[in-house]
Amino acid sequence: MEEKYIEIFNYVKSVLSCSAHNMDHVLRVYKISLEIAETEKDVDLDILVPSALLHDIARVKESEDTSGSVDHSVLGAEMAGDFLKSKNYSDEQIDKIKHCIRAHRFRTGNYPESIEAKILFDADKLDAIGAIGVARCLMLSGQHGQRLTNHENMLEYEKNNIVENGRIKDLAEHTPIVEYETKLKKIPSKLYTESAKKMSKGRMELMNNFFETLKDEIKINI
Numbered sequence: 001m002e003e004k005y006i007e008i009f010n011y012v013k014s015v016l017s018c019s020a021h022n023m024d025h026v027l028r029v030y031k032i033s034l035e036i037a038e039t040e041k042d043v044d045l046d047i048l049v050p051s052a053l054l055h056d057i058a059r060v061k062e063s064e065d066t067s068g069s070v071d072h073s074v075l076g077a078e079m080a081g082d083f084l085k086s087k088n089y090s091d092e093q094i095d096k097i098k099h100c101i102r103a104h105r106f107r108t109g110n111y112p113e114s115i116e117a118k119i120l121f122d123a124d125k126l127d128a129i130g131a132i133g134v135a136r137c138l139m140l141s142g143q144h145g146q147r148l149t150n151h152e153n154m155l156e157y158e159k160n161n162i163v164e165n166g167r168i169k170d171l172a173e174h175t176p177i178v179e180y181e182t183k184l185k186k187i188p189s190k191l192y193t194e195s196a197k198k199m200s201k202g203r204m205e206l207m208n209n210f211f212e213t214l215k216d217e218i219k220i221n222i
């Protein structure tokens, strides 16, 4: 990583402690972002790299909140803006980075418009599918003391535990199977870049296979 980004990296490291959204995730998203950037035109790495490093800085605050009102993409954009102001970033750069962070979240009304925001969105979603996606989903599930499944009526569950902005109110009530059914399964149809779409194929095959087998083994129909 270039020297100029090390300070941002260290700042992120000091605020991230959640198991599935730790520095390993941040570094994978950073690497996948660079991989996708190589296949796209006119990508500003001075926008993309800080966005990738900072995108989940408010994740711990969102996890700690059980009211459903904290959205880590919205709060994270503000935290990133405040941090970058003290690091010689221009207002224009800060606005662009804040847009990328605000629009990186799957369950949100803020959609990526710039190429950097689309790349970050895709890189972050690729890290939620495939073998790594299964592993992260189960890590998060263990962290919040979830069961594998406890909601046979998905509509009822979504009404009670997923609030308007797509936030999950009580993570302890969530389950890996609900996460797969309501979010992970839909990821390939939401991707923006051609290279991410290609990369998603093998990953989804593995993930679908895992969750369909899991559902079959615990006999649940959704």
Ligand SMILES: [Fe+2]
Pocket (backbone or CB within 6 Å): 055, 056, 072, 104, 105, 124
């Ligand atoms: Fe995120």
Ligand SMILES: [Fe+2]
Pocket (backbone or CB within 6 Å): 021, 025, 029, 055, 056, 124
């Ligand atoms: Fe992320």
